[in-house]
Amino acid sequence: MKTSKFLFSLLGGGLIAALALSPTDSLRAQCKSAEWKPLFNGKNLDGWVVRGGNAKFDIKNGEIIGIVAAKTPNTFLCTEKNYGDFVLELEFNCPAELNSGVQIRSEYLTEDRVVKDAPPLPGQKPRTVKLKAGNVSGYQVEIDYRSGRTGGIYDEARRNGWVYPQVNSQQDKEFRAQGEKIIKAATWQKLRVETSGSTIRTFIDGHLRADARDTMSSTGIIALQVHSSPVRDAGKQIRFRNIRIKEVSPTPIAVPSAAK
DSSP states (O other), X not given: OHXXXXXXXXXXXXXXXXXXXXXXXXXXXXXXXXXXXESOOSSOOTTEEXXXXXXXXXXXXXXXXXXXXXXXXXXXXXXXXXXXXXXXXXXXXXXXXXXXXXXXXXXXXXXXEEEEEEOOOTTOOOEEEEEOTTOEEEEEEEEETTTTOTTOEEEETTTOSEEESOTTSHHHHHXXXXXXXXXXXXXXXXXXXXXXXXXXXEEETTEEEEEEEOOSOSOBXXXXXXXXXXXXXXXXXXXXXXXXXXXXXXXXXXXXXXXX
């Protein structure tokens, strides 16, 4: 009996400790035993597919180069595989006049869909969301120097608003002020994204940028964006390199279902 009680106490204590871990702590604990895997082999676009507009993607010196095309919608270079809970790292280099981003937990829609009572964006109420076929929709880690929200999380072609920061709030003001100090256009900077359950965190060069909670989607593709741009920007380039990922066991979250 003493041995049984000891084992029960030991196991119970371990279970309580595990349950006490925050999503971020749990993710980091799992990552210690996970291995980094390259998402880009540095040579070709095996495992990726272009969706949306007609911008081109090239490969040179181990980099993925997105080339702006005039008069075309947003273009995305998408992974063929879906990812749920993970740590993603990459480096990006984007001119100040361009807009780009990295999609996570996103999807390419082949048909229109309606989602009732979608989780609200900060400061808003739940509402019905209409999704259009032909779009890549989902969370986007923003790269946009003009807005000052590089590293923020935008809900692309879905709720069409900011998950983090909450726009026109003190949080937004502080977020953009920090961005002015650490974000540098036309310079290689490192992006890190951590997802665990409903938690999404982003870092630029080790600086925490976004720390969001949202349940709109729990898994999906990763994609690199070339934003639609005016004719004057045609031919300009956005570059990505050293793209790698650590996958961990998924943390279940409730996500909205499509309307029937």
